[in-house]
Amino acid sequence: MPVVILIPGPLRPFAEGRDRVTLERTPDTVGDALAELAARYPGVRDRVVTERGEIRPHVNVFVGEDNVRDASGLATRVPRECEIAILPAVSGG
Amino acid sequence: MPAKKLKPPPPISPRDGDVLLLVGTMKGLFLLHADRARRTYRMSGPHFPGRSVYAAAFDARAGRRRIWAAPSSMHWGAELCWSDDFGGTWTRPEAPRVRFPDASGATLKNIWQISPGLADEPDALFCGVEPSALFESRDAGESWSLNQGLWNHPHRAKWQPGGGGLCLHTVLVDPKRPGRMVVATSTGGAYRTDDGGRSWHVKNRGVRAEFMPDPYPEFGQCVHKIAQNAAQPDRLFLQNHWGLYRSDDGGDSWTDVANGVPSDFGFGLAGHPRDPDTAFVVPLHSDEFRCTPEGKLRVYRTRNAGRSWQAMTRGLPQKGALETVVRDAMAVDSLDPAGVYFGTRSGRLYASRDEGGSWRLVADGLPPIVCVKTGIAANVGSRRGAAKPKAKKRAARSRTGAPAKGRRRKRTVRRAA
Numbered sequence: 001m002p003v004v005i006l007i008p009g010p011l012r013p014f015a016e017g018r019d020r021v022t023l024e025r026t027p028d029t030v031g032d033a034l035a036e037l038a039a040r041y042p043g044v045r046d047r048v049v050t051e052r053g054e055i056r057p058h059v060n061v062f063v064g065e066d067n068v069r070d071a072s073g074l075a076t077r078v079p080r081e082c083e084i085a086i087l088p089a090v091s092g093g
Numbered sequence: 094m095p096a097k098k099l100k101p102p103p104p105i106s107p108r109d110g111d112v113l114l115l116v117g118t119m120k121g122l123f124l125l126h127a128d129r130a131r132r133t134y135r136m137s138g139p140h141f142p143g144r145s146v147y148a149a150a151f152d153a154r155a156g157r158r159r160i161w162a163a164p165s166s167m168h169w170g171a172e173l174c175w176s177d178d179f180g181g182t183w184t185r186p187e188a189p190r191v192r193f194p195d196a197s198g199a200t201l202k203n204i205w206q207i208s209p210g211l212a213d214e215p216d217a218l219f220c221g222v223e224p225s226a227l228f229e230s231r232d233a234g235e236s237w238s239l240n241q242g243l244w245n246h247p248h249r250a251k252w253q254p255g256g257g258g259l260c261l262h263t264v265l266v267d268p269k270r271p272g273r274m275v276v277a278t279s280t281g282g283a284y285r286t287d288d289g290g291r292s293w294h295v296k297n298r299g300v301r302a303e304f305m306p307d308p309y310p311e312f313g314q315c316v317h318k319i320a321q322n323a324a325q326p327d328r329l330f331l332q333n334h335w336g337l338y339r340s341d342d343g344g345d346s347w348t349d350v351a352n353g354v355p356s357d358f359g360f361g362l363a364g365h366p367r368d369p370d371t372a373f374v375v376p377l378h379s380d381e382f383r384c385t386p387e388g389k390l391r392v393y394r395t396r397n398a399g400r401s402w403q404a405m406t407r408g409l410p411q412k413g414a415l416e417t418v419v420r421d422a423m424a425v426d427s428l429d430p431a432g433v434y435f436g437t438r439s440g441r442l443y444a445s446r447d448e449g450g451s452w453r454l455v456a457d458g459l460p461p462i463v464c465v466k467t468g469i470a471a472n473v474g475s476r477r478g479a480a481k482p483k484a485k486k487r488a489a490r491s492r493t494g495a496p497a498k499g500r501r502r503k504r505t506v507r508r509a510a
Binding site: 089 | 166167168169170185187188189192193194195198199200201
């Protein structure tokens with residue numbers, strides 16, 4: 001299984017409606033994975049990270065079951081085969 | 094259980110000359126229109142359900158009929174969108190266009206104000222944002238740039254966020270003096286440029302700041318809103334965090350005009366479209382208790398430039414009405430007599446079609462209202478249903494993520510007694 005990024009519903013309009021995007025190359029890090037995603041779907045990345053390239057405060061990115069906030073953020077290493085999930089945090093009002 | 098997909102609301106179908114109300118709430122945007130008599134309103138919404146909409150504007154310059162809106166998601170950030178068919182379809186640029194440049198080191202938190210420029214500059218647009226900054230576009234919103242003059246102002250580093258965040262919430266383009274503009278940030282206060290935004294000068298003289306050691310500092314005031322008179326643009330009214338003021342010189346000096354209001358604390362403020370001596374405010378009890386005093390929902394109106402204010406209460410609840418009207422939730426239209434509108438944190442939208450003399454509840458049960466803007470529909474023609482979506486528009490909606498299927502439901506706002 002290659003590296004697959006799971007796209008949350010609110011961002012699928014910016015990914016041609018896809019709920020998962022399979023990356024063509026194996027990225028080294030989560031940042032690399034998002035960069036490859038941005039090359040195809042820039043609207044997704046701009047809503048996951050800020051202008052400063054930081055993951056938005058109420059968005060979580062998981063590699064497998066591990067939240068990258070608890071690892072090395074965008075520098076978190078990515079296995080050769082895995083799912084990277086973009087999920088909105090349980091925040092709101 | 095997965096959530097059901099929300100059906101997109103239908104567009105509104107105004108005719109030329111109809112009044113438009115753009116009502117931003119914490120959970121989406123509502124669009125209303127009424128004919129010039131303003132007896133019955135039709136409403137559509139929520140557009141952008143679940144997203145807060147602190148800024149909206151209608152732009153009829155250069156043959157447009159464009160509604161601008163700034164939905165903001167706690168998760169995915171803020172963006173500037175537009176509709177050219179009264180809400181039938183919305184264009185959401187793939188990459189948000191209002192964004193801080195790398196060198197700024199800042200991140201956009203919210204868009205608080207969308208201000209079309211003057212009629213003779215039909216492609217000029219301005220946005221006030223959080224953190225406090227001014228963005229400008231000279232190509233009708235295709236591209237935006239950060240106003241460097243204000244961003245590099247030496248005061249900016251000392252501006253402090255108020256309760257709503259560090260936001261630039263007021264953008265007033267002077268219709269008579271080219272290059273002049275007044276903006277206000279909370280906290281920081283009022284600033285004015287006379288050279289098209291290259292340099293900015295603080296304009297807080299006479300405005301107090303009770304939360305500072307020096308009650309009259311050069312800057313740092315918590316200005317809540319400023320209203321400008323279009324016919325006499327040097328005439329400004331200012332609702333401060335404690336203090337109600339008037340300026341007759343474009344902000345060079347301010348005079349306390351809290352003469353007869355129950356409190357000089359508040360947010361909601363609107364001027365009159367023609368008469369420079371008329372303005373409307375909704376006083377709140379205090380900064381600790383931000384509700385209407387005595388449980389009475391009262392709009393105070395001055396007809397003499399603030400020398401006195403009268404409570405306008407006909408049609409408004411005068412018992413148990415602990416309401417809050419926030420800084421951008423009050424507006425006037427440009428008709429004669431002027432219509433006055435305000436929304437509350439409790440989701441009630443009130444309208445007056447006689448300059449505050451009487452009021453009607455136009456909509457109830459909305460999410461908390463944070464923004465009320467008006468416009469006069471133009472470039473539509475008299476054809477009813479001109480904005481009905483067709484197959485092509487449904488396809489466009491599909492591209493922007495809203496479901497294309499579903500029966501369209503028109504919602505008519507009940508007419509208040």
